[in-house]
Amino acid sequence: MSQQDALALVRRYYDSFNRQDWPGMLDCLADDVAHDANQGGRSTGKDAFSRFLAHMERCYREELRGVVVMASEDGARAAAEFVVHGTYLATDAGLPEAKGQTYVLPAGAFLEVSGGRISRVTTCYNLQDWLRQVGA
Template sequence: MTSLDIAKQYYDSFNQKNWQGMLALLDPNVRHEPNQADEPRIGIEKFTEFLQSMDESYEETLTDMVFFTSSNDTRVAVEFVVNGIYKKGDEGFPVAHGQSYVLPAAAFLEIRDGKITRVTTYYNLTLWIKLVS
């Protein structure tokens, strides 16, 4: 399976809310670099906690996905639109009451030996706060 196949399967699993399918594609020592975070999360346990927290607070589907791959088949970039509902407030963010939002975003994946070893996500946090305020 190519890196592009793995990335597409990862995001298909996300849209299907198949968290186990996503986790199965990750290296046990995956490095997760979320938008605006102070420190990366290292390891599948930390990533699992992140997914659980996201599932509680947000209902999201990704659309308009465009994938880009490196020539050596180790990196994939993906641009997409996040279509979401803010279900439960996160600390330091506006109060949640089911606000919907549409937000452009991007992610960068590093893939080695058939597993995703890094996930880096970017979006405009200021715009997201404006959309849910």
């Protein structure tokens, strides 16, 4: 995949996120996608990623702003930086009680691309900052 194609794929992935177009996001992913959640474990496969999206939709409403995407010359690696504007809707296990708190959180992701699809997503943000913002 070319650098330009990788950039377009990652932009489509994040554009789908902002539209809450979960099928559109899943279409960008390899069947065996590896997903590394921030300070969490790795899950593998579209089914696991789909469950993650359903969980996130229940607990959070988020929009990514200022998305900047970069890719290696060969299109095999990409990165995105953005600011998450969110609302904490429902209490997530092991986290503080949700009361509709809002947050603004710088974040980023590292991605691998193979076979025309995203094969790994590793998301990074400052959990302590998020906890402070939701009143933990």
